Amino acid sequence: MGTTTRSSRRAAAIACAVALVAFLVVLAARWQHGFANVDDYLYARQAHEFARALANGPAALVEAWRAFGQNAPLVPTLAAPLAAIDPSPHLLTLAHLPFVLLLAASCTVLPRALGLAGARLALAAAAAASAPPLLAWAAMFHFAFASAALTVAALAAYMLSRGLRSPAASALFGLAIGLLCVARVIGPLYASALIAAVAGDQLTRHGDWRERLRGALVACSSAVLVATPWWAAAGGSALRYLTTAGYGESPFTHEAGLLERARERFDWTTTETGWLVACVVLALAALGLARALRNDRSRRPALLMAITALCAMTGLATSTNAGTGFALPAIALAVCLAAFAVAAPPARRSGRPAAGLRGLRALCWRVSLTSAAGLPCSMRYLRQASGSDRSGSSAHPDSSRRAQRWAASATHLTATD
């Protein structure tokens, strides 16, 4: 047990170090470009207002929450001390540092729950925590990365709680859920996906119901305690924003059937991630899930991860608002499963691993390494956000679709043509 804990700690330390270095590379690339998009500027102003409000006491902070009721407060509040020095969004991206470390630590817990240990655990955790589809979002002063880190952290805390039997880990699980609800306005959707998966897990467990009930109460209490103040102060405008921007008539939404919405969500997510990387992650995640399901010990954690990701994507597919990094929490869980597939020892069936499986893994390894080597190039989002990418992908909600429509009629407005 002692050796296992030591090896897990070593793996977590390695994952944190690798993620930290990768984060610094991403930051350096961002600072070099000197480009910020609309979200960066909006949230930087929000952080600046929060910094001023914090200096004037809690009442002023509640007023600031209300003034920015459409935007969740967690990341700007964390960035407020930095904003007091300089409100530049380039500097405020440093506020992602705690989330980078949290993601790295959580990415150690999940593969460990799937049965990895030692060097393989360290490899899986480091690969997941520094994966370009996730870390590229840390370059932007935005809420997507924090939401993804908190979703993975919540699931990690649940796994540490041994099915809500441990009160301390259950409190951590509740804390992560509460923070998730104030990390992004659509945070409750991710929280609902987590709760649905956890509820399913609890219903299929037997025994120790008193301990588990106590754990559930502890988790609920800490979640409510953390999330209530902001939702009580600004929940009205947040809900209004959610319903109008998500389901009402707005420039970000359009009429579409359920299947069409699901296809659009999948299409948008793969466009944001990059088709090649998305296909590799999806193939590896499916491989990881298939391998985890064969083992009694890893079946339950793998199902929890897969069901959470699936529920989150299903929830997102109810709206036609493409959003910015909406699917990142689901991608983070897929990346963890993919990392497990890469790092897990070869499956032994009748003494030898299947040749086809080995071939697929080798191919995925090569593509993963190629994409990891291009981590600074994952600043591609900057070009997309500036509209330079002809595919029309943009960091602004739904601007891609409008861009495509608009580009077709390419209106030239200037007299300088």
Added chain:
Amino acid sequence: MGCECDPPNSDRLARRVLAVVSDKPTLLARDDALLNAESQRFAALRSGRLAPQLLAPPSQGPALKDALTRARYVVAGRTLAPYHAVDGWALLAGLAKRRLRPVFTYRISQAKDVTVYAAPRSDRRSRR
């Protein structure tokens, strides 16, 4: 952007546009990830100036005419990924009718640029 070039410095562009329009009523008829209302507000915050009076860009029709009448400056230009679709021909006609002149042009690439138009001086004096 029409090229494989790096994105331009958005802070600098926002500052330069703000230096032209200052806190006067401005119609933002061209907004995208590079130049938008938030970048203008942030530039004002950063430089300690008053926040610009930005008029929401109506797509077409009488609302566009009304906005053009009220605006002292109009930020226009070409972009591949606009946040608000504005009827370009109606805007051009409105700019010509009101005799707005280009006072600032920033070329980003072959297919992207920013032009700020100003109302004639007599028009500006009459609305003081």
